[in-house]
Amino acid sequence: MQVLKFGGTSVANATNISLVKQIVSTNTASKKIVVVSALGGVTDLLLRTAAAAAEQDKSYIELLQKIEQRHLETIKELLPIAIQSAVLSRVKSELNVLETLLEGAFLIGEITPKLSDKIVSYGELLSSYIISEYFIAENLKAVYQDSRSLIKTDTVYGKASVDFRETDQRCTAFFNGSQPDIVVMGGFIASSHDGDATTLGRGGSDYSAAIIAAAVNAEALLIWTDVSGMYTANPKVVKQAKAIPHISYEEAMELSHFGAKVLYAPTIQPVLSKGISIVIKNTFDPDAEGTLITKSKNEKGKTVRGISHIGGIALLSLEGPGMVGIPGTSKRFFEVLSQEDISVVLITQASSEHSICVGISALDVDRAVASVNGAFAYEIERQKIKPVIAEKELAVIALVGDNMKQHQGLSGKMFSTLGRNNVNIRVIAQGASERNISAVISEADVKKALNVLHEVFFEENIKQLNLFVMGVGNVGAKFLKQIQQQKAYLRTQLKLNLRVIGISNSRTMAFDEQGIDLENWADVLAKGEKTDSEQFLGNITRLNYRNSIFVDNTASAAVAANYANYLSKSISVVTCNKIACSSEYDAYENLKFLARQYNAPFLFETNVGAGLPIIDTLKHLIASGDVILKIQAVLSGSLNFVFNNFDQNSTFHDIVKQAQEEGFTEPDPKIDLSGIDVMRKILILARESGHRLEIEDIENKSFLPQESLDTDNNTDFFASLIKHEASFQKMYAEAIAADSKLKYVAQFENGKASVGLQHIPKDHDFYNLEGSDNIVLFFTERYPDQPMIIKGAGAGADVTASGIFADIIRIGNF
Ligand code: ADP
Ligand code: ASP
Ligand code: MG
Numbered sequence: 001m002q003v004l005k006f007g008g009t010s011v012a013n014a015t016n017i018s019l020v021k022q023i024v025s026t027n028t029a030s031k032k033i034v035v036v037s038a039l040g041g042v043t044d045l046l047l048r049t050a051a052a053a054a055e056q057d058k059s060y061i062e063l064l065q066k067i068e069q070r071h072l073e074t075i076k077e078l079l080p081i082a083i084q085s086a087v088l089s090r091v092k093s094e095l096n097v098l099e100t101l102l103e104g105a106f107l108i109g110e111i112t113p114k115l116s117d118k119i120v121s122y123g124e125l126l127s128s129y130i131i132s133e134y135f136i137a138e139n140l141k142a143v144y145q146d147s148r149s150l151i152k153t154d155t156v157y158g159k160a161s162v163d164f165r166e167t168d169q170r171c172t173a174f175f176n177g178s179q180p181d182i183v184v185m186g187g188f189i190a191s192s193h194d195g196d197a198t199t200l201g202r203g204g205s206d207y208s209a210a211i212i213a214a215a216v217n218a219e220a221l222l223i224w225t226d227v228s229g230m231y232t233a234n235p236k237v238v239k240q241a242k243a244i245p246h247i248s249y250e251e252a253m254e255l256s257h258f259g260a261k262v263l264y265a266p267t268i269q270p271v272l273s274k275g276i277s278i279v280i281k282n283t284f285d286p287d288a289e290g291t292l293i294t295k296s297k298n299e300k301g302k303t304v305r306g307i308s309h310i311g312g313i314a315l316l317s318l319e320g321p322g323m324v325g326i327p328g329t330s331k332r333f334f335e336v337l338s339q340e341d342i343s344v345v346l347i348t349q350a351s352s353e354h355s356i357c358v359g360i361s362a363l364d365v366d367r368a369v370a371s372v373n374g375a376f377a378y379e380i381e382r383q384k385i386k387p388v389i390a391e392k393e394l395a396v397i398a399l400v401g402d403n404m405k406q407h408q409g410l411s412g413k414m415f416s417t418l419g420r421n422n423v424n425i426r427v428i429a430q431g432a433s434e435r436n437i438s439a440v441i442s443e444a445d446v447k448k449a450l451n452v453l454h455e456v457f458f459e460e461n462i463k464q465l466n467l468f469v470m471g472v473g474n475v476g477a478k479f480l481k482q483i484q485q486q487k488a489y490l491r492t493q494l495k496l497n498l499r500v501i502g503i504s505n506s507r508t509m510a511f512d513e514q515g516i517d518l519e520n521w522a523d524v525l526a527k528g529e530k531t532d533s534e535q536f537l538g539n540i541t542r543l544n545y546r547n548s549i550f551v552d553n554t555a556s557a558a559v560a561a562n563y564a565n566y567l568s569k570s571i572s573v574v575t576c577n578k579i580a581c582s583s584e585y586d587a588y589e590n591l592k593f594l595a596r597q598y599n600a601p602f603l604f605e606t607n608v609g610a611g612l613p614i615i616d617t618l619k620h621l622i623a624s625g626d627v628i629l630k631i632q633a634v635l636s637g638s639l640n641f642v643f644n645n646f647d648q649n650s651t652f653h654d655i656v657k658q659a660q661e662e663g664f665t666e667p668d669p670k671i672d673l674s675g676i677d678v679m680r681k682i683l684i685l686a687r688e689s690g691h692r693l694e695i696e697d698i699e700n701k702s703f704l705p706q707e708s709l710d711t712d713n714n715t716d717f718f719a720s721l722i723k724h725e726a727s728f729q730k731m732y733a734e735a736i737a738a739d740s741k742l743k744y745v746a747q748f749e750n751g752k753a754s755v756g757l758q759h760i761p762k763d764h765d766f767y768n769l770e771g772s773d774n775i776v777l778f779f780t781e782r783y784p785d786q787p788m789i790i791k792g793a794g795a796g797a798d799v800t801a802s803g804i805f806a807d808i809i810r811i812g813n814f
Pocket of ligand 3: 007203206261262263264
């Protein structure tokens with residue numbers, strides 16, 4: 001004999017019920033007991049209808065009509081016309097009784113738990129009857145059985161306790177008799193010894209099936225639902241979750257106790273004692289393996305088997321000096337809660353005995369506070385104990401696994417992962433069985449917490465990085481293209497999953513929680529909403545994704561001014577915008593501080609030498625104990641381009657214009673030509689070498705005539721270059737005469753930095769610097785005479801984009 005239980009979604013409508021029939025008829029067991037839930041959503045509807053009636057709200061009538069319609073439609077779709085009318089008339093007459101009950105509640109404006117159970121039992125009564133008639137109509141040897149006459153309980157309405165002795169006797173008597181191969185009954189419902197309808201708690205159809213399976217010593221209990229088994233985490237919250245092929249009773253119980261709704265927690269107990277295995281299967285994918293739950297231990301080497309969570313939790317803390325050394329305080333505390341029928345999900349007590357803290361359902365919190373304060377009124381008045389403190393909007397998350405106790409470091413890994421992702425932990429509890437480690441966190445952090453924990457414990461270290469990109473011009477567009485090209489490689493080779501969730505330019509911004517389609521980002525952006533930088537940050541904060549990275553591809557001071565707000569929300573910042581790192585030292589230092597404080601890297605490799613690994617190399621030199629003695633560098637791709645191309649056959653104006661047109665200068669070329677850009681770069685290198693320097697401390701021997709420096713727009717600037725052509729030609733001629741080339745050099749030594757045009761002789765490392773290349777010489781204690789040299793293209797959208805990309809990868813490996 002096998003017991004097959006089908007949940008609400010599996011019997012939600014005629015189409016689904018026909019799949020159920022398919023499964024039942026292909027099952028090879030000679031005898032089958034089919035336990036069904038109410039049509040999906042009907043229990044909720046019944047409860048809403050009852051609540052409306054009790055509040056004397058006439059909308060209960062419409063709700064009742066909806067319930068009626070669901071059932072009548074299902075019958076009409078399922079059953080051949082010939083037998084429809086008999087079934088319809090019985091169902092209608094049941095619905096009439098239901099209507100009378102609801103009218104009663106409406107008239108007196110009240111509903112008792114007993115009446116509520118009577119009303120709600122109609123869900124399973126009707127579904128089981130309809131399904132049995134359908135089976136019979138499809139020529140299955142089936143019969144309907146009212147579960148209320150088999151399962152007997154006490155009168156704790158809403159969540160009654162089963163009288164197993166009587167239930168077992170009744171089941172044995174009934175199933176020993178001769179009856180057709182298939183018995184169809186409703187789950188969830190039972191009756192008291194007086195014959196009143198009772199229910200076994202929400203989700204209780206699983207439990208009914210287990211009670212029957214144990215009573216008849218079934219070979220197996222099959223739970224058919226809408227997912228392919230018990231997953232490593234709720235698949236609706238964690239996309240990467242996978243079905244667990246084999247799990248022990250205890251693990252399954254622990255997972256369901258902590259919120260894995262796929263199995264109602266009390267279900268395990270009756271079958272565990274009889275050693276009956278449970279299989280969880282998917283009605284909509286019957287070939288999927290599902291989850292087998294048995295006594296046997298879980299697979300070798302597996303520690304954490306699943307992660308679950310319960311939302312809607314409140315913490316109740318009782319504390320005060322009067323608790324220390326006074327026996328019985330906790331006993332009284334729990335007694336009060338138990339008298340109020342409030343169940344405790346989790347308990348922690350500090351060893352100082354100074355405080356005790358429990359997690360309960362938020363629905364119970366007001367009652368709990370009032371009764372605990374009442375019980376301790378005497379101590380509270382004398383200030384021996386403080387009034388109880390309640391915190392709401394919390395959730396419990398739990399790691400579960402039988403083998404967890406044999407492994408050190410799991411809780412460390414759990415809490416450091418949460419900490420790194422800025423999930424604040426309110427309370428920690430570890431069961432004495434060590435089968436579970438749980439923590440109370442804010443409800444708003446649940447999705448992030450489950451996903452990061454899942455990533456760390458189950459996903460072969462595939463790390464998800466969530467990017468929010470501001471600025472999609474030259475560099476930004478190249479960057480998005482590179483991500484798109486490399487996505488597959490990063491996933492397979494580096495175990496990084498990159499998703500661009502938000503993009504923005506100065507006009508519009510767009511978000512897609514699933515990740516923006518990078519083939520069509522321009523269209524997506526064009527259809528976006530108006531850019532609002534506050535809202536951009538607001539959206540990232542609201543989404544609360546782990547590993548969120550803000551990427552700034554702009555040159556905007558306003559955008560840079562916002563970095564502190566990002567970092568202090570644990571959002572990493574990657575930028576090619578030099579403004580933040582070259583503004584006041586205190587601001588730069590504050591960003592570095594926030595990055596450490598909030599575990600959110602702040603990376604700006606492209607601030608110096610575009611994609612060349614200059615800052616990263618400097619960091620590694622310093623981290624390994626080396627000391628920077630001197631930096632000499634050509635750091636302006638634009639100026640190098642200009643001086644490499646300028647000669648007696650061209651004009652300075654034309655070369656600068658060409659550099660601007662080819663994208664080698666900032667939009668405002670004066671920023672490059674005046675040396676400001678180079679000053680910012682050497683400033684950043686000096687700061688990264690550990691020196692406290694401001695931009696004013698840098699000496700700038702500008703080669704530009706004062707008139708050019710004084711212009712305030714591009715037109716005037718270019719005009720001044722034409723006017724002063726002779727002075728540029730003179731500079732060139734002097735260099736040739738000295739057998740040298742002109743290079744704009746930045747230097748840092750003995751705490752002092754300077755920038756300026758220099759004659760570079762033939763034997764110098766800088767002499768053969770081509771095109772827009774950059775070069776940096778690091779003279780350090782370990783490289784005192786022959787410097788460490790980094791050289792290569794130092795400007796251009798492609799290399800800058802790849803430098804940003806490299807920073808993203810660094811965060812991925814962080
Ligand atoms: P049924 O109506 O068939 O009893 P339920 O809705 O009670 O189905 O339970 C199935 C649901 O449980 C799934 O759709 C899923 O959203 C939820 N769930 C929560 N945690 C888990 C988990 N760890 N594994 C599988 N499902 C889970
Ligand atoms: N129909 C009941 C509920 O929704 C029981 C069940 O489906 O398991 O809670
Ligand atoms: Mg269920």
